[in-house]
Amino acid sequence: MEIKTVGVLGCGLMGSGIAQVCAAAGYKTIVREVDETFLNKGLGRIRKFLDEGVAKGKVTADARDTTIGNLSGSTTFDALKDCDLIIEAIIEDLEEKQQTYTALEKIVNDHAIFVSNTSSLCITELAATTMRPDRFGGLHFFNPVPLMKLVEVVRTILTDEAAVKAVTEWTRAVGKTPVQVKDSTAFIVNRLLVPYLLDAVRVYEGGLATLEDIDTAMKLGCGYPMGPFTLLDLVGLDTAMYVAEVMFEEFREPRYAPPPLLKRMVMAGQLGRKTGRGFYTYEGK
Ligand code: CAA
Numbered sequence: 001m002e003i004k005t006v007g008v009l010g011c012g013l014m015g016s017g018i019a020q021v022c023a024a025a026g027y028k029t030i031v032r033e034v035d036e037t038f039l040n041k042g043l044g045r046i047r048k049f050l051d052e053g054v055a056k057g058k059v060t061a062d063a064r065d066t067t068i069g070n071l072s073g074s075t076t077f078d079a080l081k082d083c084d085l086i087i088e089a090i091i092e093d094l095e096e097k098q099q100t101y102t103a104l105e106k107i108v109n110d111h112a113i114f115v116s117n118t119s120s121l122c123i124t125e126l127a128a129t130t131m132r133p134d135r136f137g138g139l140h141f142f143n144p145v146p147l148m149k150l151v152e153v154v155r156t157i158l159t160d161e162a163a164v165k166a167v168t169e170w171t172r173a174v175g176k177t178p179v180q181v182k183d184s185t186a187f188i189v190n191r192l193l194v195p196y197l198l199d200a201v202r203v204y205e206g207g208l209a210t211l212e213d214i215d216t217a218m219k220l221g222c223g224y225p226m227g228p229f230t231l232l233d234l235v236g237l238d239t240a241m242y243v244a245e246v247m248f249e250e251f252r253e254p255r256y257a258p259p260p261l262l263k264r265m266v267m268a269g270q271l272g273r274k275t276g277r278g279f280y281t282y283e284g285k
Contacts, residue, residue: 001111001166007032007080008087009100011042011073013274014117015089017145020046022087023070024063024146025174030072030079039073046071049146081107085170087139089117092242094125101130113163115139119190119239120246123183124156133158139167140187141176143235151176156183185250186243194244195255197235198262200228205261211279229279233272241266 008019008031015031019042023029033039050067053059072079077100080086086108090100101114113135116126127136138154151171155164164180171178181187186194204214215227232240241263247256265271265278272278 001084001113001162003084003113003166003170004028005030005083006085006087006170007083008089009080009104010088010090011039011045012089013045013143014141014145015087016042016045017143018087018089018117018141019071020049020067020146021174021176024067026066027070027174029070030074030083032074032077032080035075039075043071043073077103077107080104081109083108084112085167086112086114087117088114089141092118092120094121097121097126098129101126105131111135113137113167115167117141120186120243122185123154124158127156127158134160135163137163137167138183138187139171140189142189149175149177150189151178152181152187152189153178154181154183154187186247190243190247194240194247197228197232197240198244198255198257198259201232201259201262204229205259233278233280233282236272236274237262237278238266238271 005028006022008015008022008029011019011031011033019029019031031042033042047068050059050064054061054064086104088097088100090096097116114130114132115137116123117140118126118138119140123136123138127133130136133156137156137159138152140152140154142148142150153164153168153171168178179188200214203209204211208214209217211229215229218224218227226234241258244256244258248258269275270277273282276283
């Protein structure tokens, strides 16, 4: 199960980051989006990150050009036909994901391994609807993908050991640190992180302290790189709420229930950095 060519489905925040690290590690990488507008936006995000890396002295101009050279974009599934590994990072919609796998399975080689970057859907449910449940798992990356070192490697009771080994080796080859986890809602990181973020919203809603002071307290008091509200704005309030809802649905524990303020901010379209406003404002930044 040697992985040489990688296909990435979706060129949003996560998909573009995954495609970037994959291409930077020397893999021929093909990223697929539904239309040219989304594709160009995603590829533009990659170029911008690499240019900033060059400006900061973190990436050489040669490495940037090699990464871009290893990367190609397409709006067709056919472009992914020779991929050994397919990483799906499209919207968190079960039906949409299943339709995508069905379309791809008609085209790709039999040996190709499929992984989903989902942070909330059940990997077993996704795997069971494909014709390759033994070559299907989860690879959960973290935002911002080029900077975050961790990848959760998720296996189901159907995943073949050889497939787990191949994707684990691939995560190391792209410079990430893998951890192994069984398919279970929210895996390791979100299982522990999400209740903490929800609690932060609850204590703020309860009037304990200001946003800024809660963020400062958790940064300086615990040595976290960001306070909970800065992190919520980075992750996206809609994403955080969605993961919380799935966790609540699964475990029925009140600590996973999204707090009223979070719900209302999502309803109001205050989703964080991506909309220019969340707990903080980012207009003009
Ligand atoms: N190219 C290359 N390197 C770059 C770069 C670029 N364009 N931009 C920044 N860097 C480098 C910086 O030079 C710096 O390197 P050094 O450490 O060697 O100095 C490093 O990356 C960090 O960058 P910054 O100094 O600009 O920023 P920072 O120190 O504030 O760190 C951060 C940024 C990595 C995002 C950090 O704040 C952090 O770890 N935050 C927490 C993020 C987090 O928890 N993410 C997980 C979210 S949960 C999730 O994603 C799961 C889900 O399912 C919802």
